[in-house]
Amino acid sequence: MASDTLPGRVLARAPWSPGAWRDTAHAASGAPLQLAGWTIMAAPWLVWTPVSTLPVTAALLLPALLVLVLLRPATHAQRERMWAMLGLDVPAPAPRPGGPLRGPLRALRTEDLWREVRYHLVVGPLLACGAVGVLLAWTAGAALAAVHAYAWALPPGGPLAAGGHAVRLGLLTAAGALLLLAAPWLAAGVRALDARAAVRLLGPDPAAALAARVADLAGKRADVVDAADLERRRIERDLHDGAQQRLVSLALNLGIARATLTGVPDDAMRAIVDAHEEAKEALAELRDLIRGLHPAVLEDRGLDAALSGVAARVPVKVRLAVDVPERASSTVEAVAYFVVSEALTNVVRHAGASVVDVAVRRDGARLLVTVADDGAGGADPARGTGLAGLARRVRSVDGTFRIVSPAGGPTTLTVELPCAL
Amino acid sequence: MRVVIAEDSVLLRAGLIKLLETSGFEVAEAVGEAAGLLAAVDRHRPDLAIVDVRMPPGHTDEGVRAALVLRREHPGVGVLLLSQYVEERYAADLLSAHTSGVGYLLKDRVADVAAFLDALRRVAAGGTALDPEVVSQLLLRRQSDPLDRLTPREREVLALMAEGRSNAGIAAALVVSESAVAKHINGIFAKLDLPHAEGDHRRVLAVLRFLEGGT
Structure with a gap:
């Protein structure tokens, strides 16, 4: 692309390029609202200078309150401006419950509100200064570059009168041209800073957005x-x-x-x-x-009944202890059932155990499942697909899976599951 | 022998009717839900009721509850529960009320025609018929008890007794002589401290009472 080369980039920022005008319009359109905060804060002092405590407090507090109330509308206006002029979509910040007056007051301790304050009272005014600079560069540049056009109209004998000051006029024209060339760059800089500030300060908090994303996932x-x-x-x-x-x-x-x-x-x-x-x-x-798949007895009667069925069917002595006074979610019960029945199948196939202890216990919001046998040991999830499948199924509900199985035994499988997803 | 059937699956109901009628039973009525069962038993006074555990409207344990009512109101009517899965509490509920004239089998067992008909006759005659899976689950629950004192062979004999088999049946199943079976049974009684009592099903009643923890 032409804009990747140096001349191309210079051309793209030429004073007559659409980008230059767009950036300038963007900077100029933002300034009034960016200056509004301090204008409101300063307004009482422009018309009247209170001296006693109460009026001073009022003159400080009432504008501050007004600014607070106007923060959200101003934020929305700035987001709209970003979208309308730059096509930049700043995500809406988290809604502030409590109505237009109580909402901001309640939000005083939230990070969100102070980020908005930072935009409207700190970064915004600085950007507005930048915007003023852009406008000055354009106007002063135009005025100076065109100095020849009106030099003849200046009073004869004055310092800039036509004739006799060719060098000075030439320098002024050159300065004007430079200002005109620089104005688009300045505008682009203000635009870029404004866009970054808007995304950081007017959108949702990145940490909160991440947390929301995690919760969503x-x-x-x-x-x-x-x-x-x-x-x-x-x-x-x-x-x-x-x-x-x-x-x-x-x-x-x-x-x-x-x-x-x-x-x-x-x-x-x-x-x-x-x-x-x-x-x-x-x-x-x-x-x-x-x-x-999913035994009906599990759904109807819970883990105890379903597991005693499993335990009764395996050809090895099983001591079963189920202590789950309050049933876990059906998905978690299904995982626990699957864990025990697969583990017992494994014990029968590989361990050569004489007795297996199966315990399922509810501990607060966790469901603890242990399957311990006195068999040969040496079980390794990395080798058998059965154990790896078990671990996968446990992980799918945010559970933890641990197996201790030294060669020679005994083997203890411990699984911890959250009772609710 | 007159039978009432309560089974909500149309296919299985038809199959059962055909099986019973070709085998010399008389099917007085076949119904699809629990309430109908009680009415049908009131009407026909059958020898036996075959009851599906899971029936409309709730599809949970309507059959068990109806069976308990039946046992209370019509103690002379044998009740055979059919279930998709073994739920020992159903069996325990049923057995705690009465230990004679009851049965609890997995539905699949109906395909074993001869054994199923045998179980029907046993229950109708006041005996018991427990699914081997029911027995092994009940044994699982009691294994910390004096049952630990039994030898593996005695446990096998006990399980077969609990299913409702006779000495001859146990001997055939284990391929031993009947006198050996009798010896094992005496050993079981001795180890479990079961008192002697009168009646045809003394052994079974005693075993069942033991299984529910009643001794």
Whole structure:
């Protein structure tokens, strides 16, 4: 692009370029409002000079109050100006509850209000001075550069009269031209500073914005986790109401056929028997699948009942202690259930343990799950996908996952979950 | 033998009716919710009611509550609960009221036609039929008790007893002789300090009472 080279950049800031005029208009349009704060503060003193305490206090306090009330409208006006003239969208600051009068008073101790004060009473007036400088540069530059045009009209014999002062007039013209060339740069500088100040001081607090963003993301993640959990439950219900009922009915009918049909050829009977056995196996598999998804007993009866079901099904002695007087959110319960059932599966597969202690305890807003076995140990989340999946699922609800498993055992898995997302 | 069925799944209801009718039972009425069950039992005075745990309107434990009412108002009617999953508290609720003429099976078990019909007859005759999963969950709860004194074999025998099996049935399941089973059972009684009592189902009643922590 042409503007990247030095001549290009100089041309882009030429006095006749649109950018120069836009920046100048921007600076000039901001000045009145940027000066308004101090104008209001100074107004009483311009018309009258109080001497006794009460009027002095009033002359100080009332304008200050007025400025305070006008802060927010002024901020909005400045944001609008940024948008209208520069296309710069300064995000709206946090709303100030409490109405136009009580709102600012209540907000006196907030960082937000003082950032606005800094713009309207400190940075703004300085920028306004800059804007005045820009206007001076334009006008003085124009006047000086055009000195030849009206030199003839000056009184003869005066210091600037045409003729005889060619050098002086030449210098004045050159100074004017320089001022005209400099004015766009000055305007651009004021514009850039103003834009930065507006974003920093008139928009929302960056730290607060970050905090809001974190809260927003945390909320969204909780929504996603909840949605996934809800989806699992929906699938469970669909399977239960649909496929499972059909399969039970199918297996039942095959069972009736197997038990009551007589005089059937041997191979046909064998087919019926096979089909019946297959149907029963499919039923068992479907039941296991549904349990893995989101067992209905968990939703109806809570962790204690659901986990005693899990514990009763594994072929190893399980000592189960569940102490959860107040139920956690269903998503968290599902994670705890998943943790225990996966951990028990792991113990059965790898640990060769003789007894497993499972404890689920509610501690304030946390749910503590421990699964301890006396097996071979040496479990490593980095190697097995099962443990890594467990850790992932725990992390998805902001839980912590710790496993201590020295070679030779014992293994203790500790999971801490927040009870509410 | 007359049976009333309360089951909200139309498919399963039809399947059960077909199974029972082809197996020599008489299905007096089949209903889809708990309130209808009580009315149907009042009307027909059946030998047995087959009750789904989860039924309209709440789809939680309507069946269990109806079963408890049934046991109170019609002690002569056997009640067999069918459930999608094992909830030991349901079983405990049911067993704490009466330990005879009750059953609690997973729904899937209906596919095992012979065993299911056997369980039906047992319950109708005043016996019990507990799902092996119910028994193992109940055992899980009691394992800090004197049950720890039992040998693994005695635990197996106890679990089979709790399901409602006879000595012969236990012997067949464990592939041992009936006299060995009787020896184990005596050992169990001795270790659990169970008093001798009269009646056909003495062992089962005693085991069940023990399982609910009543001894």
